[in-house]
């Protein structure tokens with residue numbers, strides 16, 4: 009927590025354990041309020057979280073109650089088809105390059121986000137916790153050479 013404070017990051021944690029880390033407390037509150045809304049809010053929440061608009065819209069069309077099934081099918085098929093940049097199979101363990109469910113295997117915005125994450129990951133020093141995490145991510149995504 010003190011590291012986050014020293015970096016001027018704000019953290020909001022709700023009773024379910026869902027938490028938001030951002031530079032702006034009001035923005036964090038807006039995300040939590042949106043998430044708690046009983047009306048359909050997949051698209052708005054996705055866009056607030058920085059997901060591609062096409063992917064947020066796609067999740068909205070699928071509906072919140074079907075998202076988990078769609079995510080599992082997407083992850084399985086991405087793995088089977090060797091689309092490792094968009095592989096979200098180990099997303100819940102924190103081992104993926106993107107933090108959203110792409111609208112398709114050809115979503116260029118998602119592919120670009122994954123490539124940028126991979127580029128940043130490969131720039132990290134080859135030691136310590138970041139190295140361990142990088143090794144796990146690349147291993148899970150079959151990108152370890």
Ligand SMILES: [Zn+2]
Pocket residue numbers: 060061062063064110111112115116117118
């Ligand atoms: Zn998309």
